[in-house]
Amino acid sequence: MHLERSNLIYRWEKRVFPFLLLLPAFILIIGVVAYPIVRALWLSFHNYNPLKPHASEYTGFENYLKILRDSVFSIALRNSIFWIIGVVLFQFLGGLLGALILRQNFRGRSIVRGLSLIPWVTPSILIAIMWIWMLDGNYGIINDILLKLGIISKYIPWLAQKNTALPSVMIADIWRGIPFFAIMLLAAMEAIPEELYEAAKIDGAGPFKIFTHITWPLILPTVIITTMLRIIWTANHMDLILIMTDGGPGFSSLIIPLMSYHTAYKQLNFGYGATIAILQGLFLIIFISLYLRLLRKRGSIY
């Protein structure tokens, strides 16, 4: 009798109790990750209007077939690729340059390090409004400066032209993201043991060689993880575009997440909106896994 009871307690404590402790986290993950994904998948096979939730119908693969013929989607896809590659590449280059500068010893370095974070900690709505006014076609400061420098001959409506709208928003986003890379790369560089540099100097290596043979290989793991994070964020974040151009003029700065939002909330076509979002997720998974495979091979040499 006594033995049986202790067996029961043993079972409870070893087999059930741990799962009970995991339950809150499990419920949370189901609620905030699994359910939305399943729901989005369900939506993408239905024709769903939130004003008439009971009138939704199963439409099979209709939404997916529609996307293949949708010329707006191919514009958004092209813009998205341009947006992600352009933004992340220049943010990374700017951040790398910033990290190399901030690593030098100069007076007031800690103040400069702190101040350089400002773009990153500014709320995106403020960034967007600030850049809208700076880029204004009638009295924006950027036009004013470029005109006085003689680079342009008349005011340019940056956000109202087909060819300049998306690049203008990209500049604002690049400006915002540089500090993120600068700080992450700086932290990685600070972790490199000083002896390696000393040894290289004794061996007669110049600054360029030191960078390519010591700094770069040792910060590569950080480079991979930060660019990957940034690619995902840049692909999904549409805050600056939404406020600065709302995808316009026409479709010239429309990216996939914004198209999904417009379709769902403005057109009240949640099914098609969800389909667009799911395709974006798939593209991103494929792109990221290719990217990681490519870079992991090179990163594993060291």
Added chain:
Amino acid sequence: MKNSKFLIFFILVLILALLISPIQGQKKTVIKYWLWLDDPTDPMFPDLVKQFNSLNPDIQVEYELIPLAQYYDKLVTAVGAGTAPDCARFKDWWLGAFVDAGALEPLDNYLNNWNGYKDVITNLWTTGKIHAKSPIYMMPHQLITFYLYYRKDWFKEKNLPPPTDLSKFLDAAKKLTDPSKNRYGFGLRGGAGGQDQWLAFMVAQGARLVDRTGKVIADSPEAILANQWYIDLFRVHKVAPPSAPTDAYAQVLGAFQAGITAMMAHHVGSSVLVTQRLGEENVGVVPMPPADPRRPATMMTMSGNVILSGSKNKDAAFKFISWLTEKDQMDKWCRSRQGQLPVLKSVASMPYYMNNIFFKVSLDQAKYAIAWPPLPGVGYISAQLWLSLMQRALLGEITSKEMMVEIANALRKK
């Protein structure tokens, strides 16, 4: 060990019991009301709510301020999720889609017993219906009619007559445009919210989106021509600033205030900002210039109040929204920084409104102004479709015909 487990169990049960048991409080009817305000810092509305709550101790109005840009999205999602408020501020643009979904409560039975009914300017009850014989779904509250501001001083300088019809408008716009001085004749709004200004110019040319029987005629030759005329202001005559395709209210107002544009189409809501900056003597106002002076027309848009059909406290909700529409409250609202046009005859005839030229021109236009047709597609057109079509038309990517066909298709969609 055993003891502590028991304790944890006991506490959990206690918390659960507290959560489940209904919290007994005063028996007040709580009314949830959503609205947007052009100036969210204005104390006018919180004051009104305080006043209403103290006048009606059995009702507690709780309001939520939502920016207009997100308002439609939030209301749609709330209706879908079953978390909509009892009553809400509402735009005529959205009536079609919401009535189609059965989300709004017909107000006729309530209005029969409301003693302010006859005080509302008669023409305006139609803005709360979706066709001539439908019930009234929205109580009119704040009206806008589009008129035209012009720079009196610039017109005088060039010896131009006031732009009272469209040929004088175009002539003046051309003569006042000088890109080398960064000066343009007209502040065309191709960006967010520009559809109202566009519709004003469409109807002023005699074009209509629907005919008297409710048939969609947005793709008729007249409408395509009228739209072409509007596009040509930017593409052919170049009387609008190059930034016009994305200019929204802030940019259009800013350009007029800064002396970049000579004319701006807007409504009474901007009259204080415009005259404060440029001086009353330099700002003229005319009714929307028509193509044919014998057939004046402009667009109006109504923001009113609705009761959501899912509300459990419709009587109390009606009490609140009808109270907001009564004389003193209406007057207070119209004089505030949100001020638009009153919909009550007793308020419109007050000297404050009759002696103000901007109010007077706007109210005179109310007699013949035309609203967006209350069709389900108008929600999508005003929220998104018009903007991307107009911008592509202004950039030369699509023709006027292609644009109007898409608008007509959206209007015809059930």
